Amino acid sequence: MAVQRAAALHLMLLVAAAAASVAAAGAKVPAMYVFGDSTADVGNNDYLPWSIARADFPHNGVDFPGGKPTGRFSNGLIGVDFIAIAMGFSRSPPAYLSLMATAANRSSEAPRNMTMAAAAAAYTTGANFASGGSGLLDSTGSTISMTQQIEYFSDLKDEMSTRLGAARVSDLLSKSIFLISAGANDAFDFFSQNKSPDSTTIQQFYEAMISTYDSHVKTLYNLGARKFAVINVPLIGCCPYLRSRKPSGECVEQLNQLAKSLNDGIRVLFSNLSLEMQSMKYSISSAYELVSSLIKTPHAAGLEEVKSACCGGGRFNAQRGCIPSSNCCNDRSKYLFWDLLHPTQATYKFAGLVFYDGPAQFVSPISIKQLVEA
Template sequence: MASSNFLSTLLLLPLSLYTALSLVPAAEAGPKVPALYVFGDSTADVGNNNFLPGAQAKANFPHYGLDFPLSRPTGRFSNGYNGIDFLAMHMGFRRSPPPFLYVASKISMNRLKGVNFASGGSGILDSTGSTITMTEQIRHFRTIQSNLSMRMTIDAKNLMLSKSIFLISTGGNDIFGYFSQNKFPNATQKQLFIATLVSACQGHLEEMYNLGARKFAIVDVPPIGCCPYPRSLNPTGGCIEALNDLALGFNKAIKVLLQNLSLNLRGMKYSIGSSYEVVSNIIKKPYALGFKEVKTACCGSGKFNGEGACMPNATYCSDRRGYLFWDMLHPTHATSKLAGFAIYHGSLQFAAPINIRQLVEASN
C-alpha cells in the first residue's frame, strides 16, 4: 500500500475494526523471533526504574496502570500498555519482555525470550538523566550475552542473536536537556548538538552489533514540542517548534547513520519507525481516529495538565481513549496502540526502509 494511502485507509476504518486489527498479535502462533531486547528511555521502560531508589522518573503508583490488567501500576509511563508492548504483541509475544533489574533477581535466564533494559530519564548521552544510561543498558546486555555463552555453543548463540530484534526508543531526553540550556540555538549549534548525539548513537549501535545484534528496530523522536509540558511553557499554548526542529534534525540524521552502518556492517538490517509521523498525523486529524483532545494531558495539573505530574492526588480524564497524551510527556494506551500498528505494519511514511514486520520476517 502506498505511503500516501496507508494512514488514510487506517483513518477510515471503523473504530471497532481498528481496535481489532491493532490488537492482532499472532500470539497463538508464538513469538516470530527468538528474543526481543529493548533499550531506551521512559517511552520503553516497563519497570526498571522501580528498582532504583533514587530515581525521580518513576511510574509505579496510581494513576499509572489504570487500564493495565488488574489496574496495576507497573512502571510504565502510561495508563495501560506502552508502544513497546504493542510492538512486542505484533511479534507474537504477550507484551514487552520483563525489566532487566527484575530479571536479574527473580527469573532464570534459561527461560527468557528477551529482556527490557530501558530506563525512564535516560538518553543517548551518558550525561543525560541520572538513571540507567544507554552505556549501562548495553553493559547489562553484555551480561545476558555472557550467560548465553555459558549454555549455548557460540554458533547457536550467534544464530539466535542474529534473528532476534533489538528495539531502541530514545533521544527525547537528550533534546529536552539541550533545549533547557540553549533556548535559542543557531543553526551551527544545532548541527553540532545533533552530530554529538548521532556519534554517540553510532557507538552504541556498533557495540550492540559486535555483541551479536543484526536486526535493529529504531523508534524515532516524536514532536516533543507538542507535549503538554512544553505547551504549558508557551504563552500562546502552541507547540514549541524549536524542540520539534531538533527532533526532526535528529531523526533525519539517524536515517543517514543507519543507512551508512548497514552498508558497512555485514548482515545488519534495520527499520526506523516514525513516532514523529504518527503523532503529527493524530494532531492534524484527531477526530478521524476517535481522539478528541490532543493538547491537554489526561492526568496532571495546571495548564494543559502539563505543569504538574500525574501523581496519586492528580485528577484524570474518564474518556482516556479520546486523549493523545496520558501525562505531561507520554502518550495514552490508545495512542501507543495506533503507533504500534502503524510502525509494525505501515508504509514508508511510518517505517523505513522497511517496516518492523518486514524486519522480523527478513532472512539472515
C-alpha cells in the same frame, strides 16, 4: 560488581524459565531486546531508589490488566508491548532489573522441578533494559544510560553463551529484534540548557548525538545484533508540558526542528551502517510523523483531545505530573497524551500497529513486520 551480576544472572534463569517458554510459544522471532527511555521502560526505574523518574504509583496502570502501576509511564500498555504482541509475544519482555531483583532474593539452589534446559529458555526470549529519563548521551539524565543498558545486555549474552554455547547464541541473536527508542530526553536537556542556541552549538550537539548513536549500534552489532527496530525522536515540542509553558499554548517549533534534524541524521546513519555492516537490517518507525499526523487528524485513531494531558494538573493538565492526587480524565481512550510528556495506551496501540505493518510515511525503509520476516 560483575561477579554479583553474574550470580544474579544465573538465578534469573531459574526464576523466569517457565513464564518465558510459554510467552515465546507463538513468537515470530526468538527474542526481543529493548533499549531506550521512558517510552520503552516497563519497570526498570522501579528498582532505582534515587530516581524521581518513576511510574510505580497510581494513576499509572489504571487500564493495565489488574489496574495496578507497573512502572510504565502510561495508563496501560505502551508501544513496545503492542509491537511485541504483533510479533507473537504476550507483551514486552520483562524489565531486566525486575528479573535481577527477583533472582537476587531467591535461594541459589534451583527448584528440583525446573530443569536447566527449561531455565536456559529464560534468556532466549529477551529483556527490556529501557530506563525513563535516559538518553543516547551518557550526560543525559541520572538513570540507566544507554551505555549501561548495553553493558547489561553484554552480561546477559555472556551468561547465555555459557549456558547454551556461543554458536547457538550467535544464531539466536542474529534472528532477534533489537528495539531502540531514545533521543527525546537528550533534545529536552539540550533545549533546557540552551534557550537560544546558535548554529554552532546546535551542530555540535547534533554531531555528538549521531556519533554516539553510531557507537551504540556498532557495539550492539559486535555483540550479535543484526535486526534493528528504531523509533525516532517524537514531535516533542507539542507535548502538553511545553504547551503549558507558552502563553499561546502552541507547540515549541524550535524543539520540533531540533527533533526533525536529529531524525534526518538517524536515517542517514542507519542507511550508511547497513552498507558498512554485513547482514545488518533495520526499520525506522517515525514517532515524529505519527504524533504530527494524530494532532492534525486525531479521529483516525479514535482520539479527540490532542493538547491536554489526561492525568495531571494546571494548564493543559500538564503543569504538574500524574500522581495519585492528580486530575484524571474518565475517557482515556480519547486522549493523545496520558501525562505531561507520555502518550496514552490508545495512542501507543495505534502507533504499535502502524509501526509494525504500516505505510512508508510512518515506517521505512521496511516495516517491523518485514524486518521480522527478513
